[in-house]
Amino acid sequence: MSLAERHVTALMRQITTRNDIELVHPFAELDTFGALVYVAECYGFRYESVRLVGKHRIMHVQLVRDPSTWARQRAAANSAAFPDPGPGRPVPGMYLGSLTPVPEVQAEVDVITALIRHDALGAAANRKQLLAIGWGSAVLFLLMAVLTGKYAVLLPLAVLMPLFMLGSLKVNTNRRAKLAQRLMAAGCTPVRDAAGLERYVRPVPQGS
Known part of the structure; x- marks a missing residue:
């Protein structure tokens, strides 16, 4: 299992069991966080904020479940199209087995990543x-x-x-x-x- 697939597996575990998600990957690049947030939003969540925790200022990216009609419709559509994302299986918006966005969603992931970077700089x-x-x-x-x-x-x-x-x-x-x-x-x-x-x-x- 690749590192990207492990990230997706951990994310999907949170998506199916929680209404609040926290992504903590100390050595991950911001592009990885941006891709993970995009995937989470495909299943009914939305990006909330960034915290820098501890002496080493480890980044914690927080998401919450989005109650809007549009978010619920998007989650239902992706759950039908991608019912079991994970190792060896397709993930919304990403090339198979990776967290590299396909061209159609690259711009959206870039905006998410810029938001995370902006908020992280503000927290710092x-x-x-x-x-x-x-x-x-x-x-x-x-x-x-x-x-x-x-x-x-x-x-x-x-x-x-x-x-x-x-x-x-x-x-x-x-x-x-x-x-x-x-x-x-x-x-x-x-x-x-x-x-x-x-x-x-x-x-x-x-x-x-």
Whole structure:
């Protein structure tokens, strides 16, 4: 069984037993998450959000069951056409035995992947936390310099840490802005979540 087939098998197990799905594959590329979310949405779910968990900031992609009429109709159609997706069997929108999208759905998977990337960058860019780390580190290095007398080593670090955090925030902001342009071009609408973070919602499909 290939890695892609194992991912699909685990996903289908969640689809058939849960109303909330969480995808956690620490070494998976974002394209893999995008493809898995597409498959889940074929069976009546919708992408919800991204969490970065733990010290290593492992990505958790969350989905919920979509109660809309269109989603239920799509799920029924795919359940009839692909009743038992898995190893050696076809999966909606993917080449057999892989998580590589067929040309007809590539654009949709690309939008999903861009949404995940945008939300992940937003989760990683906790401005208050990063600035607190930067300035806190600067103060710590200054105190250590006074206590140890090693100014030549510690003073540059006290200056560089805040600059590094500010630079990281700027790079993150620029990346999110480019993704936002792509999402807007794809018809997505900007919204603010409960935490005030900008996110994007895909257009409602026709006939839903």
